[in-house]
Amino acid sequence: MPGVLSFTLPLRHSNNNYLIVHKSWWKIASLALLVYTIIGGFLLDVPRLHILNETIRNLYFHVAMWFGMMILFITSFVYSIRYLRGFNYKYDIYARQFAAVGTLFGLLGYATGAIWVSVTWMTDQSQSFGSVMREPKLLGAAIALLIYGAYFVLRGSFTDIDKRARVSAVYNIFAFMMLFPSIWIIPRLVGSLHPGAPGNESGNPALNFNDIDSRLRMVFYPAVIGWTLLGVWIATLQIRLQLIREKALLPVK
Numbered sequence: 001m002p003g004v005l006s007f008t009l010p011l012r013h014s015n016n017n018y019l020i021v022h023k024s025w026w027k028i029a030s031l032a033l034l035v036y037t038i039i040g041g042f043l044l045d046v047p048r049l050h051i052l053n054e055t056i057r058n059l060y061f062h063v064a065m066w067f068g069m070m071i072l073f074i075t076s077f078v079y080s081i082r083y084l085r086g087f088n089y090k091y092d093i094y095a096r097q098f099a100a101v102g103t104l105f106g107l108l109g110y111a112t113g114a115i116w117v118s119v120t121w122m123t124d125q126s127q128s129f130g131s132v133m134r135e136p137k138l139l140g141a142a143i144a145l146l147i148y149g150a151y152f153v154l155r156g157s158f159t160d161i162d163k164r165a166r167v168s169a170v171y172n173i174f175a176f177m178m179l180f181p182s183i184w185i186i187p188r189l190v191g192s193l194h195p196g197a198p199g200n201e202s203g204n205p206a207l208n209f210n211d212i213d214s215r216l217r218m219v220f221y222p223a224v225i226g227w228t229l230l231g232v233w234i235a236t237l238q239i240r241l242q243l244i245r246e247k248a249l250l251p252v253k
Contacts (some may be wrong), residue, residue, distance in 0.1 A: 027233055033226030037064070040219040047213045057120050059216060062112035064223035065105050068231045070179075072102030073148075074234075077176040081168040093167035093246065095172055096155065097238040101231045103148045110141055136190050140182040147175045147182075 041060040049056060076098035083091035117138070151171055159163035 001238055002250065009016045026229055030226055030229035030233055033222045034230060037219060037223040037226050041223070044219060045215055047215060050136065051120050055116055056216070058112055058116045059136060060219050060223040062109055064220065065109040065112065068222045068228040069102050069105040069109055071228050072098050072105060072231050073176055073179060075235075076102060076172060080172040080176075087162075087166075089161070089165060089246070090243065092169060093242045094239055097235045097242060098174060099148060099151060099175075101235040103145065103152075103225070104234075105146070105231055106141070106145050110145065113138070113141070135189040137183075140187050144175075144179050144182045147178050151175050151196050173180065 037060050041057050046054070047057050076095045077099065079095035081093045082088070083095060118133075151168065154171055155164055155168050158167065
């Protein structure tokens with residue numbers, strides 16, 4: 001019997017380790033990709049482009065975080081639709097948490113973009129503070145984030161759980177729809193300092209993904225995946241905590 005125990009216990013321990021790794025592979029991948037992003041983003045060689053120069057490294061943070069933000073907002077949007085289809089309360093929790101982490105990534109992306117602006121537009125291009133503050137892309141991004149901020153204010157104004165979930169789901173769909181005109185459409189229809197807008201299609205080709213430099217691709221695409229997985233990880237942790245809290249108030253289907 002001692003011989004059997006000494007043989008089986010390590011097997012059980014090994015199986016548990018395998019299950020942990022099997023379930024958490026994407027978390028491990030997220031950490032590995034972000035470590036690679038930080039190290040590669042600061043140490044690997046980048047193309048010396050006009051105006052951008054070394055600031056092009058912000059591509060791995062500013063742009064990658066906004067890609068993650070969009071994926072998180074899309075996920076929140078889908079869960080709001082799923083809630084309205086069957087009124088399963090857990091989908092409201094999912095939608096809320098993914099929207100919260102998406103908003104966090106949006107704020108981080110806005111902050112890193114503001115740092116980029118201060119070096120490229122205001123220093124190298126000698127743009128005034130007033131012209132930068134009237135920049136359509138910045139205004140559109142600020143409006144989009146304010147709309148999502150109002151989503152959380154709206155949720156806090158209801159005491160009835162069912163009414164809060166239904167109204168919030170409808171508003172979340174509206175907020176997601178407003179992302180596209182405020183961030184992607186209107187800034188491209190008017191004059192803008194931002195790459196891709198009329199009058200500035202060239203000069204900053206690092207943001208044109210048709211001809212993005214291969215040295216940038218090596219870090220940029222892993223950065224997008226890494227930041228997105230980190231956002232999903234944070235959201236799932238928040239969802240689990242919220243489900244535990246809500247079970248005391250309402251059974252979640």
